[in-house]
Amino acid sequence: MNRFTDIADKVADGTRLSSDDALFLLQYPDLPAIGRLADSVRQRWHAGNEVTYIVDRNINYTNVCVTLCKFCAFYRRPGHEEGYDLPLATIYDKIRETKELGGVQILLQGGHHPDYDVERYEQLFQGIKANAPIHIHGLSPSEILHCCKVSKLPLSEVLKRMRAAGLDSIPGGGGEILVDRVRKAISPLKTMSDEWLGVMEEAHKQGLRTTATMMFGHVETLEERVEHMRRVREVQDRTAGFTAFISWTFQAPHTEMETTPMVGGFDYLRTAAVSRLFIDNIENFQASFVTQGIDLAGLSLRYGMNDLGSVMIEENVVSAANCECLAQISELEKQIRAAGFTPARRNMFYDRVDETGAPLRRHHDLAWSQKHGAGDVRPPELEAAFAGAGVG
Numbered sequence: 310m311n312r313f314t315d316i317a318d319k320v321a322d323g324t325r326l327s328s329d330d331a332l333f334l335l336q337y338p339d340l341p342a343i344g345r346l347a348d349s350v351r352q353r354w355h356a357g358n359e360v361t362y363i364v365d366r367n368i369n370y371t372n373v374c375v376t377l378c379k380f381c382a383f384y385r386r387p388g389h390e391e392g393y394d395l396p397l398a399t400i401y402d403k404i405r406e407t408k409e410l411g412g413v414q415i416l417l418q419g420g421h422h423p424d425y426d427v428e429r430y431e432q433l434f435q436g437i438k439a440n441a442p443i444h445i446h447g448l449s450p451s452e453i454l455h456c457c458k459v460s461k462l463p464l465s466e467v468l469k470r471m472r473a474a475g476l477d478s479i480p481g482g483g484g485e486i487l488v489d490r491v492r493k494a495i496s497p498l499k500t501m502s503d504e505w506l507g508v509m510e511e512a513h514k515q516g517l518r519t520t521a522t523m524m525f526g527h528v529e530t531l532e533e534r535v536e537h538m539r540r541v542r543e544v545q546d547r548t549a550g551f552t553a554f555i556s557w558t559f560q561a562p563h564t565e566m567e568t569t570p571m572v573g574g575f576d577y578l579r580t581a582a583v584s585r586l587f588i589d590n591i592e593n594f595q596a597s598f599v600t601q602g603i604d605l606a607g608l609s610l611r612y613g614m615n616d617l618g619s620v621m622i623e624e625n626v627v628s629a630a631n632c633e634c635l636a637q638i639s640e641l642e643k644q645i646r647a648a649g650f651t652p653a654r655r656n657m658f659y660d661r662v663d664e665t666g667a668p669l670r671r672h673h674d675l676a677w678s679q680k681h682g683a684g685d686v687r688p689p690e691l692e693a694a695f696a697g698a699g700v701g
């Protein structure tokens with residue numbers, strides 16, 4: 310039996326793939342065959358014909374950052390004339406606009422600002438919940454650890470306080486590649502692998518759901534891509550806390566790594582499909598239309614992806630690197646239909662929502678419930694909307 314057939318048999322009978330299997334697939338020339346395998350796994354997880362997306366808004370509350378990652382075109386050093394720190398009133402206005410457009414959450418991320426301690430974040434989250442309540446999907450693990458340093462407080466306490474103040478879930482930003490050799494090369498001042506994963510594990514322990522990401526196509530080897538996936542899979546085995554895995558390719562323009570050759574569509578599709586096959590314990594895999602363009606993201610729906618990510622009303626971090634791919638909802642739904650699926654809007658918990666953001670159907674995450682003895686704890690405003698809509 311040849312190696313690919315052997316792996317295909319493992320996938321068919323649900324046997325976990327080894328790191329060597331994943332590495333083999335990342336080098337296997339028959340890309341459509343890998344796609345078909347990943348598609349079969351997507352179908353197993355998502356028996357219906359729906360492909361989801363979310364309408365939300367990326368609010369970058371500050372671009373001031375002391376961490377100076379080489380791959381980042383967004384940050385400004387403290388004192389730089391282009392540095393900004395959004396006033397609370399501006400943030401509330403942005404959220405109100407988001408809700409008027411049917412948006413269901415904000416993705417709140419920013420630089421590692423030297424003045425942002427836990428009180429500052431508490432003020433921010435409490436202010437949002439009081440003035441413009443919405444699901445706050447916010448702060449990457451590295452922002453949270455930076456806040457711990459500024460506040461001189463342990464992670465568990467900072468997370469507890471942030472959650473009490475209104476933080477609802479944590480995005481997987483700053484995952485890049487979870488191998489310290491790579492992190493030291495591209496972002497030496499940022500959290501290392503164990504720290505990043507440690508924040509996620511603690512968040513899951515405290516009942517917060519998070520996503521996991523991978524930014525690839527820079528200095529990492531294929532082995533290191535697999536190692537990244539392995540470490541995410543390992544945490545998920547313990548906690549079941551990741552709702553989704555999202556991979557995208559490094560965007561070089563306007564960064565210190567501008568001369569790095571960028572990864573093309575074949576490599577993107579192959580890596581996305583292998584992530585679906587190898588990480589067998591995460592339910593949702595998101596395509597990246599911001600970095601790959603809408604056509605390739607549409608194609609990736611047949612390479613294991615079941616979600617087209619976010620229709621972002623505002624995007625600063627990636628657009629600063631010349632990504633002008635912000636698709637409108639109609640375009641995105643067109644792509645989903647063209648790939649043979651039915652579009653469905655969702656929130657962070659993968660509940661289905663209508664075009665106003667009102668909930669239609671609750672999603673039950675069995676693995677999470679089994680580990681944590683209860684379903685997801687949704688924000689009060691979402692529970693109230695469920696109750697108001699009379700849906701369970």
Ligand code: SF4
Pocket residue numbers: 374375376377378381382383384419420421451496499
């Ligand atoms: S990626 Fe984040 S932490 Fe790194 S320089 Fe940019 S804003 Fe700062």
